[in-house]
Amino acid sequence: MSTPNLSRQIALAFKGPRLERILTLARYDYTKRYHGSHFGMIWALIKPIFQLTVYYFIFTGVFGAREENYALVIFLGLITWMVFSESTNRSMAVLKSKAFLIKTIQVNPVDFFISNVLTAFAGFGLALIIYVVASLVMGTSYSWQVVYMPLLLFTIFILCLGVSLILAVLNIYFQDIEQIWSMVAMFGMWTSGVFGRSEIFIQAFPPLRYINPFLAIISNIRNVMLYSASPDWNDYVYSTLYAIALLIIGLALFRRNYFQALERL
């Protein structure tokens, strides 16, 4: 039977027509998000510009932050966290929202989750463009270390996909999972160094380095996009292995439970 062989999903996902299908799904998700609103997809651009402006005035003007470019520090941390937060929050409804397709066309269910993460990445891409423009206006310079960015994005992608699959499975059995996840995500955001340098968090509570991989991810993103430095490679390897482990767990759980999810749709 043509049941999906989930252990090879990721490698296969980026081959030929399947990639085209995933991109179509991502485009559809992205369009649907702004569908029906007056300004349509312009919101995708307005939101990050507004966020950045607010941070700039609050942290620089009101709080008088001493750290240089503090608004950029926060903005970069926040948009990185938002990719994870958005894709994982939406993952719990992915199967239900695509039931109309699952019931009529043979399709690989993991593709829905990949496209869901890609949709969040599309928003991140726009926000990153705003960040680059704003940082250049503020006089930040970039160095060759920016080339490491795809490596960091790869880790975020894998982490988002792994956690999304785990949440989708948990959501089959527990209707409270959305509430629980919103609390876990809040803990995650406040301990991932979005609002300050990661060293502060690690000094205050050293195990946090191992609990929350985003501490390392956000710190490395700032290294290459703001401080003209290379990633901390220990942090990079650790966060990537963490992400791969979660993806393996996510795929295994999803493989075991996917059909039970379908029976409940």
Add this chain to the structure above:
Amino acid sequence: MNNVVIEVRNVSKSYSVLSTSSLAIKDIFLKGKNHFKRRKINALSNVSFEVHKNEKLGIIGRNGSGKSTIINLIMGALKSDKGSISTHGKIMKLETGVGFDNEMNAKQNVMLNSSLMGLPKATAEERYREIIEFAELEEYEGLPIKHLSKGMKSRLAFASAMYMEPDIILLDEFFGGGGDARFKVKSDKVFEERILQNKTLIIVSHSLSIIEQHCDRVLWLDKGTVEMLDIPALVIEAYKDYRR
């Protein structure tokens, strides 16, 4: 015929139904073991059959006989407990009321479905024009599907199946695409040209006349088992006797 495109071998399927639809965490602590008891409902037992390329197979049986379950197993939307199912070719299922996102318009829906069916974007664009013209929905193109009538949605679903070129079409209580007598003549014609001549088709229907008119063989399911599999005249006659 040797070219089997669907092979169903000794397939059994049961549903394990929980007394509650979904668990809240508090239930684990507050309610007893009995709250989590599951009931087993047997849907199919040891079902075997083959469908050959371009064959038209009808599936009949009373409500609850396992017709939709076997269709969903072939689709890959369910997993069998025992046995195996192998399929060869792109499959599309038509069922009233499903297949489209109600919030999106016809073009967005057709393009999404086409992409998942493996059609390249340029081909999908061409097919979309044919689909929308065939379904006679040009003036409703920009509207979200939710504003279309049930008949219009059926026409769109039917036209999509005609022009997206799946290898195997599964019709679950869906036939003809709706519409008036004039549209019926048109849809019968295209169905004849595009489906009956060169596609594999499984029709699940309570309408014995549709089954008799279009199918080469008929599978009669009763309480999840194969009661009979033969040419339409024989199976339908036996089924009518059984119902009397």
